[in-house]
Amino acid sequence: MDELTQLGPRLRAARQRRGMTLENLAGRAGMSVSTLSRLESGKRQASLELLLPLTRQLGIRVDDLLAPPTRDPRVHRTPVTRGGMTIAPLTRAESDVRAFKITYRPDAPVREPQVHDGHEWLYVLSGKLSLELGEQHLTLEPGEAAEFDTTVPHRMRAAGAHPVEVISIFNAAGERVHVHSPASAQQSGEIRSEHGHTD
Template sequence: MTQDFHDLSLDTVIRQRIKGLRLAKGWSLDALAARCFLSPSTLSRIETGHRRIALDQLVPLAKALGTTLDQLVESSEDDDVVIRPEPEHQRGVTTWLLSREHNGTTVAKMRITPERSQDDAALSVHPGREWFTVLSGSVRLVLGERAILVHEGQAAEFSTMVPHHIGAHEGPVEILTIFDHGGEKAHLHSHERA
């Protein structure tokens, strides 16, 4: 019988994280035990729940597994995993934020119409990099003095220190994009400054 994740105690979740991280690295019990100065039998009993986990064991375990103590012991129920994006409308652009900011990046879906391409052709520059893939339609990507067509199923990645503009080519286009913090501020919040 499987147990629903919501019913798992934090202690059980921590044990699963330790074992999962160990297995993801391809390490045996002996390999992890040597890195965190525990015996393999102690580590085995910790993973299986036959031994209590002591704080002085968690710190070296987290370090050996390449994570932090906070990440190892964080509650599994602190955030809702389902994101319910609300569309934000600007002239010629509708944006749905599909992620919470994580490690300085945000994922968004954008629908761009030719209206934006004609009325908002100013090139922007900001620190960082941008990446997008075209879900439908074609993008006219302007990078400096070059204009590049990016079609459905293709992706583009570029330095945002190059003056750039993303517009629709011959009809609406939908893209999935990843912004770093600078890109999010420049592209998603630019209307707040106006």
């Protein structure tokens, strides 16, 4: 079975992480050094009878030695519309980097410029985006991108009478400010952002 192909190397890695020798682990698990060595090299077929005493000594589960099941890579998260804009999460809640497709409507309330730790990258898909960054007042059109330090006061909104669609990516620091923690988001059913991504 495919999930067993990495069992031996994972068993060896778990033993080495704990600083145990073949002799040490085999002795504690009540098996011969030869049997353990053959398990780690894939030359001996693994069985629960052999694995259970080993995993007990290593402080892990048998499941930890098996390849994880292949999961669906598609992201299924519900967009949220509030405060004159729509936010569609493009990454999983547990992802290190958070990406969103944000639609700013021209009738969205005007927010105060924001300042916080972090970094942000954005790309305009359609419409025109007004970006105020410190003393700069810029208009970005489709195909244009911007990257900036969010310790600089900044504000984004639709420029003109039409909505603007933007892909926005935050690093870890920016995500902490812009978006709820996964637990809070699940409780409230909302995503929050200081840009007005939601209120």
